[in-house]
Amino acid sequence: MSETAMLAVVGGLFLMFVMMGGGGLVYMRSANARYRKRLATFSGKAEQKANRRSGGGRDQPGARRRQIQGKLKELEDERAEQNKKKRITTRDLLLQADVKLTPKKFFLIGLAIGIVATLVYLVMGYPPLGAIAVFIVVSFGLPRWWLKKKGEKQRKLFTKNFANAVDVIVRGVQSGLPVNECLGIIARESPYPLNTEFQQILDGIKIGQTMGECMEKGLQRIPTTEYKFFSIVLAIQQQTGGNLAETLAGLSSVLRDRKRMEDQVKTMTSEARTTAMIIGSLPFCMTALMCLTSYEYISLLWLETLGHYLIAGGVVLIGTGTLIMKSMINFDI
Secondary structure, X not given: XXXXXXXXXHHHHHHHHHHHHHHHHHHHHHHHHHHHHHHHHHHHHHHHHHHHHHOHHHOHHHHHHHHXXXXXXXXXXXXXXXXXXXXXXXXXXXXXXOOOOOHHHHHHHHHHHHHHHHHHHHHOOOOOHHXXXXXXXXXXXXXXXHHHHHHHHHHHHHHHHHHHHHHHHHHHHHOOOOHHHHHHHHHHHOOOOHHHHHHHHHHHHHXXXXXXXXXXXXXXXXXXXXXXXXXXHHHHHHHHOOOHHHHHHHHHHHHHHHHHHHHHHHHHOHHHHHHHHHHHHHHHHHHHHHHHHOHHHHOHHHHOHHHHHHHHHHHHXXXXXXXXXXXXXXXXX
């Protein structure tokens, strides 16, 4: 079979797999939507039954939790709309990832790494045309991807212990401590990144900034829905007063309910996650095994031009399959 015919076969198979993957992704998204709808319906029925058993007057904490959940949902939708309209800059990503670099230094470091990667690519004898793609991906794509992942990790760590911090404020206010003293306890006793974030809030208050201004800067560093709701509650309480402990107690309850639901989802999808990891690692494990047993046979993939096309197609297909499996096992809480 000629090389042109082989490329046509490979291209046809690639298009077929992409279409199958796209169809599977659409199907799984619709299935997840139906699942969330059934879950919401079931939750609503359970809440109605609980209300009928307990009586309307005694379900005030539950009603407050549902009110806070609704407010958090509105804030999430609002933040999603703002993210669509607002272009996230490198400075924002550096701030969210807590990387102590200026955008210029970060750009120069990425540029240097990209030049080194491109030189290594050329020295290994690969086609010069691919060097442009390697330089662009390594210099600009990978650094921003790393910043986004590090920022996501920061937000997850913050949210993981945020309920405990809110409980500290609730108990402190109920026992008569001022809010600033409660924030100081969190800054001293909480793990990273909660301690550094609340310490920056206290430092801002000490130099004369208002609570609202400090919280606005905090939201630039930790742009989560829960933190935004917390900042709104504190800002309103500083201006108008009100029962801060009761509102924050409801927020803490909602955060713990969300964490409990996330743990349940992880338990339910643990088998699917394990299967996805095994399937995703199989091509790399088989390639390593072939290199040990039949190196001359497998080396044609990176020695021949057709092998380069096959590697590129395989990487695209593996990436597509990974995204599909990720969408199948991920649920938004």
